[in-house]
Amino acid sequence: MRIIKLGLTILVSTVLLFALSACGQNDIQKVRVGEVTHSIFYAPQYVALSQGFFEDEGLEIVLQGTFGGDKTMTALLSDGIDIALVGSETSIYVYAQGTTDPVINFAQLTQTDGTFLVSREKVENFTWDQLKGSTFLGQRKGGMPQMVGEFVLKKHGIDPHNDLNLIQNIEFANIASAFGSGTGDYVQLFEPTASVFEQEGKGHIVASFGEESGHVPYTTFMTKQSYLNDNKEIVEKFTRAIYKAQQWVESHSAQEIAEAIQPFFEDTDVALIETVVNRYKEQGSYATNPILDEDEWNNLQDIMREAGELPVEVDHSVLVETKLIEEIISE
Missing domain, CATH: 3.40.190.10 (Periplasmic binding protein-like II)
Structure with missing residues (x-):
């Protein structure tokens, strides 16, 4: 009789365990x-x-x-x-x-913005007016990186469409590789690409668009x-x-x-x-x-x-x- 009771106890416990488990799964x-x-x-x-x-x-x-x-x-x-x-x-x-x-x-x-200004050549004592006359590899038109980029440039007295040779016709996914292959004097890049380029000597981080644009x-x-x-x-x-x-x-x-x-x-x-x-x-x-x-x-x-x-x-x-x-x- 004790064996039967023990068996029933185990069975009931098992059923309850599965029921609770199933209930928990349904709650997810x-x-x-x-x-x-x-x-x-x-x-x-x-x-x-x-x-x-x-x-x-x-x-x-x-x-x-x-x-x-x-x-x-x-x-x-x-x-x-x-x-x-x-x-x-x-x-x-x-x-x-x-x-x-x-x-x-x-x-x-x-x-904040998450992009950084990367220069192909090492620049000592960088100032934003050094961008004038350069080829700038920017971001896709209408997106936040591009809009923040232009906002910061104008804040520093740079007309991105007249003071720069501005390139904006490259797909987002290909911007880094385009700069890496020799296009542009400056580029606006997200991390970790900016730091990778710096480690590999392909570019140098000279400024942060996030710091410049505010919250x-x-x-x-x-x-x-x-x-x-x-x-x-x-x-x-x-x-x-x-x-x-x-x-x-x-x-x-x-x-x-x-x-x-x-x-x-x-x-x-x-x-x-x-x-x-x-x-x-x-x-x-x-x-x-x-x-x-x-x-x-x-x-x-x-x-x-x-x-x-x-x-x-x-x-x-x-x-x-x-x-x-x-x-x-x-x-």
């Missing part, structure tokens, strides 16, 4: 995230993944590359992804087209208004995980961050990752919380307007969600 919510490019610039996102912050919130993140602002927005608007990590200017472009389901910025990840919502998590309305809990959990990661990045060294995100950059030496992370940390590129404030939003539109790329002025309250984040921070 899958979120498809499209990143405009794969970059160390987005370190807090990879920290959230590596440290299990999304998992703690019951989220399974399916991360995919969408490679370019236009393609990222297409994927979001067609429901190919749930959340996009891309420049905030794209939400303004979509809004200007008269959409009935606008794209809402809900969590800022980076708060701007350079890369933000955004989603459609309809998704935000229907999945508020998921967006809250997602934002909470990002906030934890931002705080983790703020309180840890560049070396610790590099080691945490290295699995996402297997082909990049951890020492190089550390160099890049340190450079971004020192210039305050990583936002310390997800709030996209009104000053940053207005700075973005000033940069777009200066570049002739602002289709319509949009109030901060129309395309930016802040109440949700404020509640999370106050928890």
Whole structure:
């Protein structure tokens, strides 16, 4: 009789264990995230993944590359992804087209430009006016790197279309290789390419566009208004995980961050990752919380307007969600 009771106890325990396990699996919510490019610039996102912050919130993140602002927005608007990590200017472009389901910025990840000015020749005591008359390999027209680049050049009294031989007809993915093969005297590059070129003697970092342009919502998590309305809990959990990661990045060294995100950059030496992370940390590129404030939003539109790329002025309250984040921070 005791054997039968023991057997029944084991059976019931096993059934309960499987039931609880199945329940736990059903509680996991899958979120498809499209990143405009794969970059160390987005370190807090990879920290959230590596440290299990999304998992703690019951989220399974399916991360995919969408490679370019236009393609990222297409994927979001067609429901190919749930959340996009891309420049905030794209939400303004979509809004200007008269959409009935606008794209809402809900969590800022980076708060400065992430590009650097790289010179082919070593320049002692660099000043921006040294660019005049040079061949400048710029970024794609209409994108944030190009708009910030022109904003900074004009800030230093340089007309990019008259004072430079400006090249903008090269695809984003090919800009670095074009400079490496001999095109241009100066180039605007993201990390880690800028540091790799410096290590290999192919170029020299002489200035930071991020330091020069001030705070701007350079890369933000955004989603459609309809998704935000229907999945508020998921967006809250997602934002909470990002906030934890931002705080983790703020309180840890560049070396610790590099080691945490290295699995996402297997082909990049951890020492190089550390160099890049340190450079971004020192210039305050990583936002310390997800709030996209009104000053940053207005700075973005000033940069777009200066570049002739602002289709319509949009109030901060129309395309930016802040109440949700404020509640999370106050928890």
